[in-house]
Amino acid sequence: MLVLGIETTCDETAAAVVERHDDGRATILSNVVLSQIAEHAAFGGVVPEIAARAHVEALDLIIATAMAEAGRDFGTLDGVAAAAGPGLIGGVIVGLITAKAIALVHEKPLIAVNHLEAHALTARLTDGTPFPYCLFLASGGHTQIVAVRGVGDYVRLGTTRDDAIGEAFDKTAKLLGLGYPGGQRVEQEAARGDPSRFTLPRPMLGRQDADFSFSGLKTALRLEAEKIAPLTDQDVADLCASFQLAVVETVVDRLRRGLKIFRQRFGAPAALVAAGGVAANQAIRDALLNLASQDQVALVVPPPSLCTDNAAMIAWAGAERLAHGLCDALDTSPRARWPLDQVGKPLPTDAGTAGVSPAIACPPAGRAGGRDARGPGEPADSVSPNTARSVVV
Numbered sequence: 001m002l003v004l005g006i007e008t009t010c011d012e013t014a015a016a017v018v019e020r021h022d023d024g025r026a027t028i029l030s031n032v033v034l035s036q037i038a039e040h041a042a043f044g045g046v047v048p049e050i051a052a053r054a055h056v057e058a059l060d061l062i063i064a065t066a067m068a069e070a071g072r073d074f075g076t077l078d079g080v081a082a083a084a085g086p087g088l089i090g091g092v093i094v095g096l097i098t099a100k101a102i103a104l105v106h107e108k109p110l111i112a113v114n115h116l117e118a119h120a121l122t123a124r125l126t127d128g129t130p131f132p133y134c135l136f137l138a139s140g141g142h143t144q145i146v147a148v149r150g151v152g153d154y155v156r157l158g159t160t161r162d163d164a165i166g167e168a169f170d171k172t173a174k175l176l177g178l179g180y181p182g183g184q185r186v187e188q189e190a191a192r193g194d195p196s197r198f199t200l201p202r203p204m205l206g207r208q209d210a211d212f213s214f215s216g217l218k219t220a221l222r223l224e225a226e227k228i229a230p231l232t233d234q235d236v237a238d239l240c241a242s243f244q245l246a247v248v249e250t251v252v253d254r255l256r257r258g259l260k261i262f263r264q265r266f267g268a269p270a271a272l273v274a275a276g277g278v279a280a281n282q283a284i285r286d287a288l289l290n291l292a293s294q295d296q297v298a299l300v301v302p303p304p305s306l307c308t309d310n311a312a313m314i315a316w317a318g319a320e321r322l323a324h325g326l327c328d329a330l331d332t333s334p335r336a337r338w339p340l341d342q343v344g345k346p347l348p349t350d351a352g353t354a355g356v357s358p359a360i361a362c363p364p365a366g367r368a369g370g371r372d373a374r375g376p377g378e379p380a381d382s383v384s385p386n387t388a389r390s391v392v393v
């Protein structure tokens with residue numbers, strides 16, 4: 001099953017072609033990502049209107065490049081997948097409408113993919129991780145612990161009460177004058193800083209639920225920085241190191257709690273899985289490895305390039321849905337908000353109708369095969385590892 005994926009929800013214009021074999025294994029045939037960092041850098045963050053225009057300008061060429069690198073033409077595709085949300089709505093519209101045009105012209109099924117679901121299923125693209133697993137989704141807009149029980153079957157166990165974890169990294173970077181994008185810069189600075197110099201709070205530590213909060217930590221960091229301003233290079237490095245350590249310790253505590261809740265509700269998880277841009281952070285990856293070995297659970301962390309936004313994950317999520325006979329109408333609406341636990345519900349359409357049938361019929365369900373043979377609610381199957389296996393941490 002060959003699927004073209006398109007990603008335009010934020011500041012990456014991306015297209016990829018992924019093949020899903022009948023036994024559930026995957027091959028990434030191409031994975032092209034164009035970052036818009038240069039366009040947004042002067043503004044210290046992503047400007048939605050600039051992002052949407054940049055997607056319009058770049059997307060056709062990025063798709064053509066992805067198809068050429070894969071060595072396939074549109075006629076050979078089994079489906080066209082685009083991230084239909086959540087995200088910056090201008091960009092989402094650009095990607096989804098382009099996918100609709102390709103699907104219509106080449107008479108292929110359209111799959112409107114939830115961007116968070118694509119992050120959630122990446123561990124199956126890279127490592128063939130069987131259901132159910134405990135997901136730590138850590139991105140610029142989301143911080144969640146999710147029980148991933150099957151394609152389209154997600155139960156949120158914990159979430160942030162305020163800022164997302166990536167947002168906390170980005171705001172810290174901005175406050176310390178490190179620019180955009182912030183996460184990587186904070187990590188670089190932290191590597192040469194003293195994490196014990198500043199005492200910062202560990203929000204939510206020890207609570208019974210599995211929720212997060214980062215706004216207090218951000219404020220505490222700002223107050224420490226103001227006390228010692230003007231900041232030297234070493235001050236900045238020490239603040240970054242202290243901040244990163246506080247985040248890491250909070251994440252470990254919250255995930256330990258999340259794993260406990262997972263076991264109480266669903267039994268043993270097949271793995272602890274990390275996804276989203278913040279999972280590219282090496283300190284967090286190291287901490288997760290420790291936690292997983294103490295907690296005796298397998299750990300799957302995709303390579304950094306598949307943790308940050310990319311289209312291979314969109315193509316893969318599209319292929320997983322297609323293998324279950326799931327595809328979408330050509331008047332499916334783009335969505336700025338689209339919580340992961342609502343993925344199973346029907347999408348609204350532009351016409352506001354409950355379900356205009358797809359212009360191109362979905363393939364029959366049951367081609368899932370291998371690790372996908374199971375539908376939501378059925379027991380987990382055993383799986384063999386995937387050909388595109390990631391190097392774990």
Ligand code: KG4
Pocket residue numbers: 010138139140141142165166167169170181182183184187276277278279280281282307308309
């Ligand atoms: O998943 P992603 O690429 O886009 C969203 O869907 O949000 O995540 C982007 C977020 C940004 O907040 C970025 O600062 C953060 O991931 N990030 C990092 C690192 N690399 C990216 N945060 C901490 N350390 C990193 N190395």
Ligand code: ZN
Pocket residue numbers: 115119139140276277308309
């Ligand atoms: Zn993302």
